[in-house]
Amino acid sequence: MPGWRQERRWLLILLAIGVSGVWWSPFPFLPLALLAVALVIWNLRQALRMKHWLTTYETREAPESHGIWRDLIKLSLRPTKRSQRYRVKLQALADRLQDSTSALDEGIVMVNRQGNLEWWNRSAGKLLGLRDPVDINQPITNLIRTPEFTSYFLQGQFDAPLELPSPVAKDRWLSMAITLFGRNERLIVIHDVSRLRQLEQMRKDFVGNVSHELRTPLTVIRGYLETFEDLVPAGAKRMLVQMQEQADRMDALVRDLLALSRLENGSPEQRTPVDIIALLEQITEEALAVSAGRHRIHLSLETDLGLSGYQHELRSAFTNLVINAVKYSPDGGDITVRWYTQDNDLCFTVTDSGVGIEEHHLPRLTERFYRADPSRSKHTGGTGLGLAIVKHVLLRHGGELEVSSQFGSGSCFTARFAGSANLGDKS
Secondary structure (H helix, E strand, C coil): CHHHHHHHHHHHHHHHHHHHHHHHCCCCCHHHHHHHHHHHHHHHHHHHHHHHHHHCCCCCCCCCCCCHHHHHHHHHHCCCHHHHHHHHHHHHHHHHHHHHHHCCCCEEEEECCCCEEEEECHHHHHHHCCCCCCCCCCEHHHHCCCHHHHHHHHHCCCCCCEEEECCCCCCCEEEEEEEEECCCEEEEEEEECHHHHHHHHHHHHHHHHHHHHHHHHHHHHHHHHHHHCCCCCHHHHHHHHHHHHHHHHHHHHHHHHHHHHHHHHCCCCCCEEECHHHHHHHHHHHHHHHHCCCCEEEEEECCCCCEEECHHHHHHHHHHHHHHHHHCCCCCCEEEEEEEEECCEEEEEEEECCCCCCHHHHHHCCCCCCCCCHHHHHHHCCCCCHHHHHHHHHHHCCEEEEEEECCCCCEEEEEEECCCCCECCCC
């Protein structure tokens, strides 16, 4: 090796100088000792320089050196056959991953910790209108210019995906799910949900239209049944009563379907302050009338704060919860209706001492037509839509429904309205 030959030449020259110094120096071995110390110091300095470079070689250039140390630096920079093969395999794997993600229908976008675009696949480019290489390293919030996305992206909580219109086609809707990885980097997965939204809108329109169409024939049928009450013989009255009961059930079902349809489609009305105190007093009186003395119903008003919202919707939701407690509590049961504040939230709670609900039913209670005990609905006359209506009303008012129950020991339904944004005038 050239470096080693150069190093050997210098050693021989220094050794010759040291040996010649033995003849003229009063201390024969002092020159050799000084040369040895100088040589050790120089090599130690070169070793420290190389060690420092090896720990920071990704950001620093190789140091200048001579002899064997220059050869060692060159060897360190030279890739081995094994590392070359490893790099080739890594590059092949990266190419395969990029090709496979490019073939996906879902859009995939990688964003660095500064919020700038690093990479996206072909589908993401089409869905978001991204251009390569113009948009590389551009802030993603400059390319998706909607307040909803900016707030969602910056808040850092990605428990649920965000749906918003496509930046390139307003009739197309996208669902974006963000996952954090690495050092606060983000991976965005984009789905085209336009078809699902169209189907959902078709379902809503169908339910609303069919419900409207059913109201007229039901009104006619109920009118004729009431007319026949005085015309049919006594033996046929039982059949007439059953027909009237079923017509009433169908009418209640149509009313609930129409209410759900209105809630799903939203309301252009302005919110107004709602006097919750007066509303709950009226609902409690109605519950006492339905109970007819069979239950002990207690109203506890622990705050005089009201809500800002839609009174007819809140009345429907609260009435559903209270009347359900009356229907599903045995005679002699206790029902408590509370209006109070908790952790800066306004809460409406209905607690009963009824039969309770088994735990595996609780997550599905607000689904349409779901009944924890279908046999009981025949006696109570429920449509299976009451809690679904409650859920949608609460969502429209920024609230949520919490349910706790123990089978055989009663249930507790709480409508929680978060924060002070919903506060209305005092009653």
